[in-house]
Amino acid sequence: MDLGNPTYQQKERGPLLGKGILTSNGSLWAHQRKIIAPELYMDKVKGMTHLMAECSVMVVKGWKSKIDSHGGAADIKVDDCLRRFTRDVISRACFGSNYSKGEEIFFKIRALQEAMSKKVLSNGFPGMRYLPTKSNREIWRLEKEVRALILKTVYETKDETSKEDLLQMILKGAESSDLGPDATDNFIVDNCKNIYFAGYETTAITAAWTLFLLALNPGWQDKVRAEVVQICEGKIPDADMIRRMKTLTMVINETLRLYPPGAIISREALEDMKFGKLEVPKGVNIWLMPVTLHQDPEIWGPDAHKFNPERFANGVSGACKFPHVYLPFGFGPHTCLGQHFALAELKQLLALALSNFTFSPSPNYRHCPSLSLIIEPKYGVNLIVRRL
């Protein structure tokens, strides 16, 4: 099969993300998207609600025991727990019952990311990455271990027909496209890393900002809680209950407007082009910054900087003058493949959290949204959490 140029095999693969869906272009990207997209459609996500619920229950249990051991109210760095939660969800979704191996893999990917970010800071000389320096050797070792672990886990369970986890589905898609053994393995390894990067921190940080904004706006916190309690009637939310949580959806939309985790959306000009009055030569990257578009008073009105979920009462199209500039999940053919997954996960967790606890601001919180790969709270999100 022709994968275009560059092909999966020819193009050099970076250690962190390789040439997975997030980092590829043209026909190689289109091929990967075709295989991965159906696995994250709404009907597939509905089937994952139970695993999201199991992970949410674990967060609630953890917070309850912390609160009880602190005499009724605990100052909790919620983003740490939420990172554990989304890592757990994505491990279960990708690896099914082998999720504990998935967690091990993701710890190593995290270590690889840290090793690489140290290196980026320490030098940027061309060719340095090929020299056997201490940090390069660590990166190479981790890369090898991650690859071996992913492939071992995926192939070990390949013949168990009952397995329907995300990576098994991706493996089947890759195998049926005649990529050849090496390219199939690269496809699996790179996309496993890509899905982890795309889906883990973005969702955890969104959940943390949502709880933070609800802590600052107790009126909205009460409103969402009332909705959740009324819909769930004390049960763990299922896919249908989640779908009916309109106020919670408005709150999440507003959080993603004020704090979109994706700091930059970039597109490369594949040929010389004109963009309005701007000449854009082939090969140039254009960057869009959603956070500036999301807070422009010209587009959102004079309260553009304020938390006001009411603006989303009639959906995104009713919320502003130009709905297409609301870009928390990007736009066009590259739009986020995991948005249904992320929203289901967020609603599941937030619904359970709000029906068990109240959240208020902590004196230990320092407000410092900072720009790394995503926009994240530099000093974390501390909140005072009490049992209801």
Ligand code: HEM
């Ligand atoms: C609140 C959580 C999330 C946010 C805010 C978010 C945001 C984004 C953004 C801004 C993009 C770039 C879109 C573009 O270039 O137009 C993207 C791409 C992507 N996201 Fe997400 N994402 C989230 C969660 C997830 C999850 C949970 C997954 C997987 C389970 C995921 C998988 C992907 C993939 C595979 C792409 C690449 C799509 C492509 O290039 O074709 N995301 N996401």
